[in-house]
Amino acid sequence: MNQRLTSQNGAPIADDQNSLTAGARGGVMLQDWQLIEKLAHFNRERIPERVVHAKGSGAYGTFTLTRDLSEFTLADHFRGVGKQTEVFLRFSTVGGESGSADAERDPRGFAVRFYTANGNHDVVGNNTPVFFLRDGIKFPDFIHTQKRNPKTNMKDPEAMWDFWSLNPEALHQVTILMSDRGIPASYRHMNGYGSHTFSFWNEQGERFWVKFHFKTQQGIKNLSNQQADKLKGIDPDHAQRDLYGAIEDGEFPKWSVNVQIMPEADAEKYHLNPFDLTKVWPHKDYPLQEIGVLELNRNPENYFNEVEQAALAPSNLVPGIGASPDKMLQARLFAYADAQRYRIGANYNQLPVNCPHASQANHYQRGGAMAGTGCPFHGRSPDSAGSVNYGPNSQNGPAQQAQYAEPPMDIAGAMARYDKTVEDDYQQAGDLFRLMNAEQQQALFDTIAATLEQASEAVQARMLSHFEQADPAYAEGIRAAIAAA
Known part of the structure; x- marks a missing residue:
């Protein structure tokens, strides 16, 4: 038996095929609220696409820990061999619009969300271990060179190379992008990297610097320029089709999860700046340590709800994992979450793909668009958690958890805009x-x-x-x- 058709307020709809008119041939009546509701919603079906990483694909899966990291971190998902954590992974191209081809020569976004018992932990990275810049103040200018020229509305090689020629820090990433790894054959056949330097801290208050590496178990496969040009015309959505089809067929893609770990004190004496996003840490100094397996095994049911509205951000950190003095990371801690507030609304974390699946969100933020949406994994939103909307309070509201305080980080030096061209870019x-x-x-x-x-x-x-x-x-x-x- 069919479900009954209703309007958004749940009222049954008698006729969804004919507008309300003044006679069979007369004009449409302004009081036809059904027509207005349908057209008004249709006009708003698209939220603003991401300025970068607009074209993307996503899937759910599991992370299985194979090595206990309790000596380095109190993060729940990295403690206890065999621990399984639900994950969501969004892949993307960077520079193109939402309708662009998957086979462009472009970095690929590789953004992983761990739904941990202490909140969502996002590792928002790329398929490369470095980036074009080491300071976020240059990021808007860089992206402008990768987008369309404001006069011609076409891609602009002059702007792209002009910017790179004036910013030699980009040379390492340019070399990767223009190499034979510049066009991955599919999302399944490429590595992912957290790229930035993050921090771990343990129960003793010791801090370690860390980099995340996700090594594909499907093998690395890439496209030549000629193969990519042909594929762009035949199937511009080939990477989306490949990922979705593989999971539907039970060919679940997997990545070995690895970390590089540096004791906090090493950073001061290391021969390169370990917080410089244009540099890698040589493996001979800090070897890869395999800690688990990430498997994708479930496709989303609704692309818009679960992929387009997925709002990953490097500021989604959990106890035991923190940031670092990486200047690009510091900028992204603000920029990514702010972009999601603009695109989706202040309560984007109440949407099912974004709310913490394995823990309950409890805070004093109230109101705004979509307030009270509620996470289906817990049955309520913070807006429905009673009248108290301030803290501290004497009404049994959410209380601070002092045991999860991050250990202090020593920072020294005069505040200034330091010239970073002293770094070795070559x-x-x-x-x-x-x-x-x-x-x-x-x-x-x-x-x-x-x-x-x-x-x-x-x-x-x-x-x-x-x-x-x-x-x-x-x-x-x-x-x-x-x-x-």
Whole structure:
């Protein structure tokens, strides 16, 4: 038996196919509230797309801990071998709009949410261990160069390379992006990284610096420029289709979860800045330690509700896991949650995909759009938790949990806008280049030349000087490729 059709207020609808008119051929009546409700809701079916990472796919799964990390952290999901934690993972491209092709040469977002017993823990990263910038104040300018030119409304190679040529800190990530790993064949066949430096702290109040690595168990697979160009025309949603189909067929993708751990005191004496997002920590100094397996085994039931409205943010931290002095991370702690408040509303964390599944949210924030939505995993929202909306109080409201206080972090130095160009921007980019074989290097030259040759001669010259400092052969190969273009 069919369910009865109703309006949003639950009133039965007698006729959903014909507007209310003044006679069979007359005008539509303003009092046709059914028509107005349908059209008004339709006009609002789309929330603003993300400024970055607009095109995405997502799935649920489980994280199984295989190594106990109690000596490093009191985070619940990292304690007790065999502990299983529900996860949600959103993949994405970065620069394109929501209707763009999955096969673009672009970093891929890799954002993991752990629904832990002490709240949601989000690791919002990419498929690369580094990024183009080390300071968030440059991020809006960078993204403007990756989007459409405000005059032509087209992608702008001049702006892209002009910015990179004036910010050599981007060279390491540019080398990765333009390499043969720049276009993953699917979301299942790529690694993920937390990229930033985070912190662990344990019951003794000891702090450790940590980096997260998610290594695909499906093997690394990438597309050539020619394969990607063909696929963009045949199936622009190929990565979404691949992920959804694999899970539906029971071919659950898995990633080995690894961490690099650095004692807090090491940061001061380490030969590079461990909080610089343009750098990796060499594995010979801080080896990867495998701690578990992440498996995706359930597709969302509703894409809009569970993927488009998924609101992951690096500020979603839990006791035992904290931030670091990483300048890009510090900026993202504000920017990501603020973007979700703008896109979805102040109560976005009451939506099912965003509310803590394994713990109850209790706080004194009230009102705003969608207040009282309620998390289905707990049956109520903070708005329905009684009248007390302030703290402290004597009405048995939510109380502070002092046992979870983060240990103090020593910070020293005069407040100033420090020049960060003193960092070495070339060594790790050159090291990566030298790891490539001749065929990989030639593909790198050709890919860079394809867009760099569209930039002005002044921009080309600046950019080539950076490649030269990374490795003279790097610059020479690009010069030759531009000349042959």
